[in-house]
Amino acid sequence: MALLEVSGISKRFDSTEVLKDISLELEKGEAIAIIGSSGSGKTTLLRCLNFLETADTGCIKVGGETLWDAKLPHTQSESEIRKKRLHFGLVFQNFNLFPQYTALQNVMLAGELLAKEQPGYKANKKRIHAELEQQARDLLAQMGLSDRADHYPHQLSGGQQQRVAIARALALHPDILCFDEPTSALDPELTGEVLRVLRELAANNTTMIIVTHEMSFARDVADRILFMDGGVVVEQGPAKEVIDHPKEERTRQFLAHYGN
Amino acid sequence: MSTEFSVIIGRLVSAFTLNCELFCLTLLFALPLGLVIAFGSMSRFAPLRAAVKTFVWVIRGTPLMLQVIVIFLGPGLLGFQSPWPSNSSGRMMAAVAAFVINYACYFSEIYRGGIEAVPKGQTEAGQVLGMTRSQIFFKVTLLQVIKRILPPMGNEIITLVKDTSLANVISNKEIIMMAKEYSAKGLIWPLFSTAIFFLIFVGALTLLFGWLEKRLDYFR
Ligand SMILES: Nc1ncnc2c1ncn2[C@@H]1O[C@H](COP(=O)(O)OP(=O)(O)OP(=O)(O)O)[C@@H](O)[C@H]1O
Numbered sequence: 001m002a003l004l005e006v007s008g009i010s011k012r013f014d015s016t017e018v019l020k021d022i023s024l025e026l027e028k029g030e031a032i033a034i035i036g037s038s039g040s041g042k043t044t045l046l047r048c049l050n051f052l053e054t055a056d057t058g059c060i061k062v063g064g065e066t067l068w069d070a071k072l073p074h075t076q077s078e079s080e081i082r083k084k085r086l087h088f089g090l091v092f093q094n095f096n097l098f099p100q101y102t103a104l105q106n107v108m109l110a111g112e113l114l115a116k117e118q119p120g121y122k123a124n125k126k127r128i129h130a131e132l133e134q135q136a137r138d139l140l141a142q143m144g145l146s147d148r149a150d151h152y153p154h155q156l157s158g159g160q161q162q163r164v165a166i167a168r169a170l171a172l173h174p175d176i177l178c179f180d181e182p183t184s185a186l187d188p189e190l191t192g193e194v195l196r197v198l199r200e201l202a203a204n205n206t207t208m209i210i211v212t213h214e215m216s217f218a219r220d221v222a223d224r225i226l227f228m229d230g231g232v233v234v235e236q237g238p239a240k241e242v243i244d245h246p247k248e249e250r251t252r253q254f255l256a257h258y259g260n
Numbered sequence: 261m262s263t264e265f266s267v268i269i270g271r272l273v274s275a276f277t278l279n280c281e282l283f284c285l286t287l288l289f290a291l292p293l294g295l296v297i298a299f300g301s302m303s304r305f306a307p308l309r310a311a312v313k314t315f316v317w318v319i320r321g322t323p324l325m326l327q328v329i330v331i332f333l334g335p336g337l338l339g340f341q342s343p344w345p346s347n348s349s350g351r352m353m354a355a356v357a358a359f360v361i362n363y364a365c366y367f368s369e370i371y372r373g374g375i376e377a378v379p380k381g382q383t384e385a386g387q388v389l390g391m392t393r394s395q396i397f398f399k400v401t402l403l404q405v406i407k408r409i410l411p412p413m414g415n416e417i418i419t420l421v422k423d424t425s426l427a428n429v430i431s432n433k434e435i436i437m438m439a440k441e442y443s444a445k446g447l448i449w450p451l452f453s454t455a456i457f458f459l460i461f462v463g464a465l466t467l468l469f470g471w472l473e474k475r476l477d478y479f480r
């Protein structure tokens with residue numbers, strides 16, 4: 001059974017149908033890349049998976065458990081959704097770090113707030129805090145940012161900020177980590193450091209969905225590629241096959257823009 | 261002459277305590293009330309939003325002096341029992357009520373601007389990290405809002421210092437009214453000297469806000 005099963009997701013904004021009956025599956029440890037032209041619905045799909053947008057139809061299952069179903073209103077209450085969110089992590093195109101917190105505090109904040117809701121937090125406050133801090137420091141080290149732990153976001157480059165954002169998402173141990181064009185807001189010379197981190201995550205079998213315009217990265221790193229156009233998945237398959245030998249005419253046209 | 265000087269200064273000082281009292285009470289009630297009004301004006305419930313916005317428009321669109329008079333005399337003129345005791349503390353209460361309503365509306369617009377200026381991505385980042393609405397407000401948004409509203413708040417609060425003298429339209433004996441009694445008798449310097457009281461107060465507030473803004477300089 002696939003870790004993530006998404007079926008029949010549709011979403012319309014006013015009169016435009018942005019997602020049309022999208023289904024996809026994702027195995028544990030698998031990394032898929034979603035490619036497609038601007039406006040094809042990639043961001044909207046990730047936002048639906050992370051419950052930032054409410055899909056009109058469809059169903060989202062993780063590990064066989066129905067997290068969300070358009071037909072079951074009780075899966076859609078705010079408190080239910082809040083618990084289920086944590087199956088997913090989302091890294092934004094423009095980082096969205098919290099400016100008033102240091103890199104370390106950004107990584108720790110959500111974990112601390114969750115720990116405070118646990119019974120027995122008061123008694124073990126010191127130990128829990130120390131564990132969270134250690135974990136956050138380890139994550140920052142993994143991102144190559146040990147020496148930036150006490151910097152505020154505005155003191156970091158875009159690439160560094162994005163790596164802090166990745167550490168912040170990883171700190172909550174999501175089952176599936178989603179990236180929405182993680183390098184699009186970066187200067188070209190800074191994309192490499194973020195892509196390197198993503199390569200490492202993929203090598204460690206992190207389950208990921210990566211929306212990207214970096215075709216050669218997608219080809220090398222993703223296990224599978226989905227090509228979206230006009231709110232539908234036009235083509236999907238093993239990464240190298242889709243990039244090197246696209247079956248659909250629309251995929252070919254799209255890839256032609258990237259010099260394939 | 262010198263005894264007269266110190267007597268007059270003493271009476272101006274005691275009259276200025278009324279200005280200070282009005283200032284403090286207005287802030288005490290208008291700062292939180294403004295936040296309530298701000299949330300009302302951003303409510304997802306359209307009728308409430310429209311009602312609050314209309315109210316804010318009326319209050320911001322009419323002179324504070326007029327509002328003070330209306331609040332003090334209005335109930336009686338409409339045939340109700342006046343809610344204000346017919347003594348000096350009743351006049352003060354009416355002034356405080358009018359000031360609180362007026363300034364809460366101004367503050368609410370500042371709050372709203374500050375809240376809406378925080379990028380939506382901040383809330384979304386909090387949501388994705390499993391935070392509750394109130395955790396997002398208090399741990400993520402609030403300090404960014406405070407940083408943004410400090411400069412306009414400083415301006416508004418400085419205006420409040422000077423506006424306190426409007427309380428004299430319903431015979432609250434604040435400093436300018438006191439000084440005018442002397443100028444009516446031909447003694448003009450007390451009136452001019454009131455400027456010094458306001459300047460010192462405003463100067464202190466300017467320093468305070470400068471310091472607060474500096475304290476929040478560590479992030480952007
Ligand atoms: N909140 C919204 N209200 C109305 N329309 C929206 C909203 N969000 C997205 N859309 C529309 O939905 C369509 C798909 O948008 P989406 O952001 O998902 O595309 P995308 O594939 O991520 O594009 P890009 O590559 O430019 O990021 C676009 O036509 C967009 O204008």
Ligand SMILES: [Mg+2]
Pocket residue numbers: 042043044180181
């Ligand atoms: Mg997008």
